[in-house]
Amino acid sequence: MPIHEKSLIRPENLKTHEQLVIDGVDVSGHWSTFIEPRVVTDYNEALEEEISALPGGEHIHRCWQCGSCTNSCTVNAINEDFNPRYWIYLIRMGMESELLRDKDIIWQCVSCNKCTYACPRDVFPEGVMKATSHWLERKGHTPKSPSMHFDEVFTEQIIKTGKIEESRTIRRFFSRTKQGLFQDWMIEMVMRLLKHLPIGLLTRMGMATLIAPRTRNWSGAANAMQEYIAEQHEKQEQALTLAQLVDVAREDAAA
Amino acid sequence: MTKPILIVGGGPAGLAAAHSLGTVGQSSILVEKEDKLGGAPILSGYAKLVPTGEWARDAIGGMVRRVEGDSNVQVITGARVAKFDGTPGSFTAELSNGDSLDVEAAILCSGFTHFDSVNKPEWGFGTFEDVVTTTQVEQMISSGNGVRCPSDGRAPKRVAILLCVGSRDRQIGREWCSKICCTVSSNLAMEIREELPDCHVYIYYMDIRTFGLYETKYYWRSQEEFKVKYIKARIAEVTSDGEKLIVKGEDTLVKRPITIPFDMVVHAIGMDPNVDNPDIAATFGIDLEEHGFVSSANKYGAMGATSRAGVYVAGAATGPETIDDSIAQGHAAAMAVLSGLHQPVEKSA
Numbered sequence: 001m002p003i004h005e006k007s008l009i010r011p012e013n014l015k016t017h018e019q020l021v022i023d024g025v026d027v028s029g030h031w032s033t034f035i036e037p038r039v040v041t042d043y044n045e046a047l048e049e050e051i052s053a054l055p056g057g058e059h060i061h062r063c064w065q066c067g068s069c070t071n072s073c074t075v076n077a078i079n080e081d082f083n084p085r086y087w088i089y090l091i092r093m094g095m096e097s098e099l100l101r102d103k104d105i106i107w108q109c110v111s112c113n114k115c116t117y118a119c120p121r122d123v124f125p126e127g128v129m130k131a132t133s134h135w136l137e138r139k140g141h142t143p144k145s146p147s148m149h150f151d152e153v154f155t156e157q158i159i160k161t162g163k164i165e166e167s168r169t170i171r172r173f174f175s176r177t178k179q180g181l182f183q184d185w186m187i188e189m190v191m192r193l194l195k196h197l198p199i200g201l202l203t204r205m206g207m208a209t210l211i212a213p214r215t216r217n218w219s220g221a222a223n224a225m226q227e228y229i230a231e232q233h234e235k236q237e238q239a240l241t242l243a244q245l246v247d248v249a250r251e252d253a254a255a
Numbered sequence: 256m257t258k259p260i261l262i263v264g265g266g267p268a269g270l271a272a273a274h275s276l277g278t279v280g281q282s283s284i285l286v287e288k289e290d291k292l293g294g295a296p297i298l299s300g301y302a303k304l305v306p307t308g309e310w311a312r313d314a315i316g317g318m319v320r321r322v323e324g325d326s327n328v329q330v331i332t333g334a335r336v337a338k339f340d341g342t343p344g345s346f347t348a349e350l351s352n353g354d355s356l357d358v359e360a361a362i363l364c365s366g367f368t369h370f371d372s373v374n375k376p377e378w379g380f381g382t383f384e385d386v387v388t389t390t391q392v393e394q395m396i397s398s399g400n401g402v403r404c405p406s407d408g409r410a411p412k413r414v415a416i417l418l419c420v421g422s423r424d425r426q427i428g429r430e431w432c433s434k435i436c437c438t439v440s441s442n443l444a445m446e447i448r449e450e451l452p453d454c455h456v457y458i459y460y461m462d463i464r465t466f467g468l469y470e471t472k473y474y475w476r477s478q479e480e481f482k483v484k485y486i487k488a489r490i491a492e493v494t495s496d497g498e499k500l501i502v503k504g505e506d507t508l509v510k511r512p513i514t515i516p517f518d519m520v521v522h523a524i525g526m527d528p529n530v531d532n533p534d535i536a537a538t539f540g541i542d543l544e545e546h547g548f549v550s551s552a553n554k555y556g557a558m559g560a561t562s563r564a565g566v567y568v569a570g571a572a573t574g575p576e577t578i579d580d581s582i583a584q585g586h587a588a589a590m591a592v593l594s595g596l597h598q599p600v601e602k603s604a
Contacts (some may be wrong), residue, residue, distance in 0.1 A: 040513045061482045
């Protein structure tokens with residue numbers, strides 16, 4: 001093999017011509033292999049501004065790259081590609097395409113907050129991971145994961161009624177994730193419930209399925225929560241859109 | 256009544272030494288080669304000083320006025336010491352203006368010389384107008400005109416500060432750390448961000464040496480309050496694409512080559528030994544240390560002693576030094592001179 005440690009090179013950066021003759025010399029195949037350098041050609045300053053506008057990302061600019069977060073990370077211990085220190089750096093320097101390469105693992109943060117306690121500069125890396133996941137989702141880089149659908153169904157129900165009614169949550173979750181309700185394990189569970197639960201409890205469950213129970217005098221709380229969420233959303237959207245406008249302006253200036 | 260003490264150099268150290276001697280009634284003669292006192296902070300037009308944030312013209316200007324108003328101090332500007340002979344207690348100094356002075360002892364406060372960036376041609380100084388030095392940025396700020404690109408007067412949108420220009424570089428025979436440039440650069444970065452909030456400032460470093468208490472006030476504050484970005488990379492070269500400066504190097508944290516456009520590149524220039532040091536050493540008959548600064552003979556017993564009895568040294572003549580430490584050394588050297596006068600044989604520590 002002419003190039004050792006090929007595994008360290010990104011496949012798309014390895015260029016080989018199947019048929020190539022230079023100055024009469026046949027350099028077809030691996031004789032013509034060269035590696036395209038991964039040069040950073042610009043900093044996108046909007047990226048840090050966007051992430052820091054989302055909850056949890058506020059202190060990202062404090063990072064001095066000591067690596068305490070990655071060293072203490074629960075997920076990094078089992079997947080060395082999970083590297084908060086590196087992502088914080090990419091965000092700060094605006095290397096968006098590099099960040100997007102890891103979009104499928106960034107959200108795997110388990111929020112154990114070991115990094116939060118290890119960080120000497122109070123960057124709050126766990127919050128940064130959360131903000132980054134939200135940023136990926138808001139920007140449309142990642143489709144909603146099943147767990148995100150579940151979170152949404154769960155939250156919507158709490159806000160609306162002040163209570164959790166499990167069968168409703170499950171039904172909505174299945175419908176959003178486009179899963180059939182009549183799954184084998186589900187049928188089995190319901191059968192056993194019917195067999196073993198006392199009549200009173202079963203009746204109450206049945207009623208709860210039909211009539212969504214509400215916490216008494218909940219509407220005030222519900223309104224307040226909805227208002228706050230809407231406010232925050234608007235603020236964040238504005239931050240992200242503003243940053244996009246900066247991008248557009250920059251492209252215009254360059255053109 | 257003793258003869259006066261000769262002080263060579265009217266910068267922070269020299270001004271402090273003259274003031275100290277004056278306060279105890281000891282006369283001194285302050286010889287400065289330029290036509291005004293104040294040393295580098297005044298002559299090079301520094302802006303706000305580390306660590307107080309006072310303007311150099313106020314802080315050092317105050318020291319100058321205090322010395323000029325001191326009847327115990329005779330100030331001679333525009334002159335150098337051409338010859339220096341004698342023994343402790345009876346030295347004779349001949350000046351370039353023809354004066355001859357009988358003095359008890361001498362304190363050298365001859366300071367340093369700013370590194371000349373043309374000696375690192377790969378970083379573009381002298382080739383591209385918008386490559387400037389920290390001293391020039393200080394002048395832009397202290398003049399009140401603000402930080403602007405010299406080529407066309409526009410406010411920069413992105414500034415790179417390169418650390419260790421003329422320091423820690425064996426290639427050009429300068430192995431020392433100039434000690435103050437990290438802190439000065441952090442300070443300037445904050446000043447730029449304050450004046451131009453839309454301007455992003457990147458500092459390229461090998462190590463950050465904002466020592467002691469400067470850590471909080473400069474390194475941390477510049478990041479936490481002013482969002483200055485620090486990138487661990489020693490720049491390979493500064494070129495231009497015709498419009499912008501192109502900074503090339505390796506970002507060592509992502510192991511990636513970088514080719515980044517900038518509006519302005521600032522060299523954080525180091526402190527060289529005073530270019531006159533070989534002459535000063537020959538005139539005063541003292542030793543220089545290996546880098547070319549004035550060698551101090553005794554670090555613990557007599558502050559500021561040189562290899563020659565009766566000749567003392569203070570401030571950046573001894574090596575890269577901060578302004579406040581230079582001042583402290585000036586006072587300390589004055590004390591050492593006084594104790595030498597009253598107790599000619601110095602007791603060892």
